[in-house]
Amino acid sequence: MPGLDRIDRRILAALQEDGRITNLELAEKIGMSATATAERVKRLSRDGFIVGYTARLDPLHLQRGLLVFVEIKLDRMNPEVFTTFAAAVKKAPEVLECHLIAGGFDYLVKARVRDMEAYREFLSEVLMTLPGVRETHTYPVMEEVKNTTVLPV
Known part of the structure; x- marks a missing residue:
């Protein structure tokens, strides 16, 4: 990866593992001073390698237990339809x-x-009302085998 050395990769891997790690803990983990570590994290953010931090929430606790993938075909293909x-x-x-x-x-x-009841409502009131939608095919997920946001670094 251009612009990344071994230390940068270790920082990125550690932050993907725990985005709430303190700078001091991160510095200890990678074997650098806290100041040097903070400067590298700032540079990685400034250069676009780090685009943000977020908390991963449990969908079951938020009544979002059904995961679906939906293929959508549009009725016509032009830039205006795509944009809308x-x-x-x-x-x-x-x-x-x-x-x-x-x-x-x-x-x-x-x-x-x-x-599934909420999905039927979502399909009819949201997806099928989107501009240009001609056809949909739905794939409800029976089991999440892997769900990660971690990228190899």
């Missing part, structure tokens, strides 16, 4: 991720809802 669709989907709080896909459909949506 993207702006609308960003407003749907149930949608965790939305990706424009090359292949047999246009978008892949990852969403979390309470249960």
Whole structure:
């Protein structure tokens, strides 16, 4: 990875493991002074390697136990439809991720809802009302085998 040395990689790995680690704990973990560690973290943030910090929440505790993936086909393909669709989907709080896909459909949506009844409501009141949506195919998740945000560094 250009611009990253061994120490930078260790910092990034440690922060992915525990984003709440103190600078002092991080410095001890990587074997550097607290000042040098803080400067490296600032540089990694400034250079765009670190884009933010967040807490991972348990979806079951928040009544969001059903994870679904939805393939979406649009009725027409033009920049205006893509822009309008993207702006609308960003407003749907149930949608965790939305990706424009090359292949047999246009978008892949990852969403979390309470249960299948809530999904039916989400499908009819949100997804099917998005601009340009012609067709959807839904894949409810039966078991999450791996769910991580950790990138190899």
